[in-house]
Amino acid sequence: MHDPYMVFRFQVVVVMKDGGQTAVFKSIHPSMSDFPKLDETLTDDEFSDKVLDLVNDELRLGWPRHYKKHLMEILWPTLRRTPGESMSAADRASLWALLQQPEFILFRVLPLTRVTPQIVGTCGQFYSPEVLVAFRMKGYYMNLKGKILVHIMGTLKLFHEFLNEPLQWCDVRFDNLGLSADYPKRFVLMDGDMVYTESRLRAALVNRSCTSDADCSIGDCKARCTADLTCSDRTDTNLEVFCEKLVRKLFGHTYSSHNRYLAACQETNGNITQRMNELRLTWSWNLADV
Numbered sequence: 241m242h243d244p245y246m247v248f249r250f251q252v253v254v255v256m257k258d259g260g261q262t263a264v265f266k267s268i269h270p271s272m273s274d275f276p277k278l279d280e281t282l283t284d285d286e287f288s289d290k291v292l293d294l295v296n297d298e299l300r301l302g303w304p305r306h307y308k309k310h311l312m313e314i315l316w317p318t319l320r321r322t323p324g325e326s327m328s329a330a331d332r333a334s335l336w337a338l339l340q341q342p343e344f345i346l347f348r349v350l351p352l353t354r355v356t357p358q359i360v361g362t363c364g365q366f367y368s369p370e371v372l373v374a375f376r377m378k379g380y381y382m383n384l385k386g387k388i389l390v391h392i393m394g395t396l397k398l399f400h401e402f403l404n405e406p407l408q409w410c411d412v413r414f415d416n417l418g419l420s421a422d423y424p425k426r427f428v429l430m431d432g433d434m435v436y437t438e439s440r441l442r443a444a445l446v447n448r449s450c451t452s453d454a455d456c457s458i459g460d461c462k463a464r465c466t467a468d469l470t471c472s473d474r475t476d477t478n479l480e481v482f483c484e485k486l487v488r489k490l491f492g493h494t495y496s497s498h499n500r501y502l503a504a505c506q507e508t509n510g511n512i513t514q515r516m517n518e519l520r521l522t523w524s525w526n527l528a529d530v
Contacts, residue, residue, distance in 0.1 A: 251343075251433075254366065265366035268341050272365050275337040284326050288312050291339065298345050300439035301405060315339070315348055337365035343432040353407060354530075355398045356435075357418070357428050372418030372428055385490040391419075392486050393501045394426035394530040397523045399478050400516075408441045409478060410434040410459035412485045425530045434459050445471045460485070477512055479504060479519070500526075 254265040269275060282290065292308045295315075303311055313319045316327065316335050327335070338344045344367050347356045357369040395417070399407045411434035417427035429435065436444070445463045448471040450456050456463035456471035460481045464472045483505035497503045500522040504515045523530075 262371055263361075263368050264371060265363060265368045266343070267337075267364075267366045269337075269365060272333065272337055275340050275365060278333055278336040280329055280332075287327075287332060291315065291335070294339050295345060295349060298342055298440065299349065299437050300443060301403075301437060311349075334362065334364050338362060338367055341365075341367070346432040346435055350402070353398060353402045354423070355395055355407070355426065355429055356432060357430075370420075372420050372430060374430055375414055375417045375419055375427060388490060389487065389499075389501055390425055390527075391427050392482060393519075393523070394527050396478060396482050397527055397530055398426060400520075402437075405437040405439060406478070408436045408438055408461055408474065409481070410436065410441070410461040412460050412478075412481045414486065414489065425527060436461075442473050446473055447471065477516075479512065479516060 252267050252270045256263045256265065288308045289305070292303060292305060292311060295311060296303055316331065318331070319327070344359070347359050347367070347369055350356055351358060357372060359367050360370050361368040399409060411431065416429060416431045418430045420428060441458070441461060444458060445456060445461075448456065450465035450469055450471050453462070453465050456465050460476070461474050462476045463474055466472050487502070487505050491502060495502045497506060497509065500518065503509050504519040509515055509518070
């Protein structure tokens with residue numbers, strides 16, 4: 241049995257319950273007809289080329305063309321079990337609708353980040369991420385703030401360690417974080433709509449027309465409006481936003497500098513580069529297993 245779908249911010253969410261099992265399905269539109277139509281005359285090779293181009297445009301990771309077969313198998317795992325077989329028209333339409341949704345691409349293509357939930361299934365334009373326990377900041381959690389701080393810093397570490405493309409999170413909130421026993425010492429993102437690779441965020445910001453700095457913000461990711469009235473690259477950092485929106489919710493602005501994680505949030509301990517270098521050293525000793 242399932243609950244009627246609910247509309248959240250930019251998504252339609254369907255919650256299905258069967259006994260003790262819960263599944264969540266997400267889509268940016270309630271109907272397949274709301275998505276761009278796919279040219280049904282495309283050959284398999286032409287279709288996979290379009291898929292590759294779309295994923296490269298979204299993630300800016302430069303996947304090579306000779307790697308597209310592997311990419312298709314990541315996006316549509318059934319292809320691994322049916323080598324040599326073409327996708328049906330219905331499956332193509334489903335995948336094409338899913339690829340219009342940045343969160344699907346992020347969750348499906350970048351599991352190596354270890355901050356995104358696995359996608360456990362799809363149905364038409366809907367995708368189902370694994371069910372996590374949503375973290376809700378409550379007063380009694382203040383007794384556990386030391387452990388929560390470790391989870392925050394473990395998550396930040398993984399953002400910075402993803403390949404050579406540190407992930408940029410532009411909607412930093414406790415409400416966007418999930419917990420699972422499978423993921424010790426870190427949170428997992430409940431909502432990936434405003435997570436970008438560094439190159440993707442740069443492409444969205446740089447040279448955008450502006451009249452003031454306010455025109456150069458994407459959520460928590462800030463940039464400057466330059467003298468030629470175009471936006472700069474991002475000027476704040478994940479660390480600064482994590483400190484402001486997560487760490488200070490727990491510890492306020494006054495805390496002991498003996499804690500290396502908290503010291504990284506204190507501007508008196510050096511500029512952002514110096515504090516990041518110290519934090520990386522602390523990560524290597526204390527969070528090597530994240």
